[in-house]
Amino acid sequence: MTGFGAGDNGLLWCERGEVVDLSGLGDVFAQPTLNPIMAEGRTAWEEAIAAARAHDGPRVSKPEAHLPFEVADYVDFYSSLEHATNLGRMFRPDQEPLLPNWRWLPVAYHGRAGSVVVSGTDVARPRGQRKAPDEAEPAFGPSRRLDFELELGFVVGVPTELGEVVPVDAFADHVFGVVLVNDWSARDIQAWEYVPLGPNLGKSFQTSVSEWVTPLALLEEARVEAPPQDPPPLDHLAGGRDWGLDVALEVELNGEPLSRGNARTLYWTFPQQLAHATSNGARLRTGDLMASGTISGTEPGSEGSMIELFRGERFLEDGDEVVLRGRAVNGVELGEVRGRVVPPL
Numbered sequence: 303m304t305g306f307g308a309g310d311n312g313l314l315w316c317e318r319g320e321v322v323d324l325s326g327l328g329d330v331f332a333q334p335t336l337n338p339i340m341a342e343g344r345t346a347w348e349e350a351i352a353a354a355r356a357h358d359g360p361r362v363s364k365p366e367a368h369l370p371f372e373v374a375d376y377v378d379f380y381s382s383l384e385h386a387t388n389l390g391r392m393f394r395p396d397q398e399p400l401l402p403n404w405r406w407l408p409v410a411y412h413g414r415a416g417s418v419v420v421s422g423t424d425v426a427r428p429r430g431q432r433k434a435p436d437e438a439e440p441a442f443g444p445s446r447r448l449d450f451e452l453e454l455g456f457v458v459g460v461p462t463e464l465g466e467v468v469p470v471d472a473f474a475d476h477v478f479g480v481v482l483v484n485d486w487s488a489r490d491i492q493a494w495e496y497v498p499l500g501p502n503l504g505k506s507f508q509t510s511v512s513e514w515v516t517p518l519a520l521l522e523e524a525r526v527e528a529p530p531q532d533p534p535p536l537d538h539l540a541g542g543r544d545w546g547l548d549v550a551l552e553v554e555l556n557g558e559p560l561s562r563g564n565a566r567t568l569y570w571t572f573p574q575q576l577a578h579a580t581s582n583g584a585r586l587r588t589g590d591l592m593a594s595g596t597i598s599g600t601e602p603g604s605e606g607s608m609i610e611l612f613r614g615e616r617f618l619e620d621g622d623e624v625v626l627r628g629r630a631v632n633g634v635e636l637g638e639v640r641g642r643v644v645p646p647l
């Protein structure tokens with residue numbers, strides 16, 4: 303893993319398996335979360351990385367995982383063409399898989415910031431209202447179709463004022479770094495509730511993120527051209543195509559490899575997502591988390607969720623443990639997001 307985290311005394315730096323306590327480096331490093339340093343901007347971030355790498359502070363052995371930043375708002379996009387197509391086919395079998403807006407804007411829903419937890423936190427099977435197509439009425443009870451979603455997310459550092467937009471080329475001035483995200487999803491609750499306003503309780507029970515935030519600056523050498531877009535986006539979303547990220551991703555279920563993908567396949571890039579999210583003047587706050595949406599590839603075995611991998615015939619059982627991992631092409635490790643399913647609370 304390479305990145306900043308939060309520990310008992312303040313911030314931590316992790317690189318090549320070694321964790322260093324940064325709390326001796328000054329006030330901004332002796333804080334319980336990354337938010338104060340994230341708010342400072344690019345120059346401060348570059349200095350912090352250099353200082354962390356040079357710091358001869360105490361080594362920390364196996365620190366207890368803390369959420370590295372206080373989550374302000376949480377937005378989850380839906381930016382993988384393959385995932386959106388696979389899900390469209392399953393949720394709306396009698397229609398075109400992609401709805402008419404999908405290629406014109408990065409579709410998203412607003413999640414629940416308060417339900418974002420750090421890697422290692424168990425996920426309790428949620429209860430909710432669900433109705434299978436062949437049932438006359440809905441019933442309330444534990445989800446029978448609990449799933450994971452393999453995602454990459456970015457964390458906003460520098461906030462904006464109400465009314466300010468962040469064009470695609472200003473992305474790196476506002477975004478501090480990236481995390482791995484598991485957007486746990488109850489497919490039965492989701493399928494019944496989502497029309498017409500999108501996912502709500504089928505997603506909001508819990509979202510897990512990695513323990514380390516990898517600074518954007520360390521992914522510079524992992525940037526690649528994103529896949530072509532057809533039709534070309536409108537002017538306010540044009541650009542940002544050199545922000546594909548060559549980050550290899552994998553999912554492990556109970557210790558066995560289950561799926562492999564790559565974030566470079568995403569149709570909408572992170573700068574386009576941020577430009578879209580601010581295009582109406584909505585304010586950014588330090589700690590805003592925006593996730594890519596499930597990342598699925600074209601090859602069998604590259605799907606980023608169980609519903610796609612098993613065509614709706616297998617979901618998570620109590621006791622199952624899911625681990626997501628990411629590694630950028632330049633060797634920067636994003637660490638992991640780990641979570642075990644436990645029975646309803």
Ligand code: MN
Binds near residue numbers: 379451453485595596
């Ligand atoms: Mn998602």
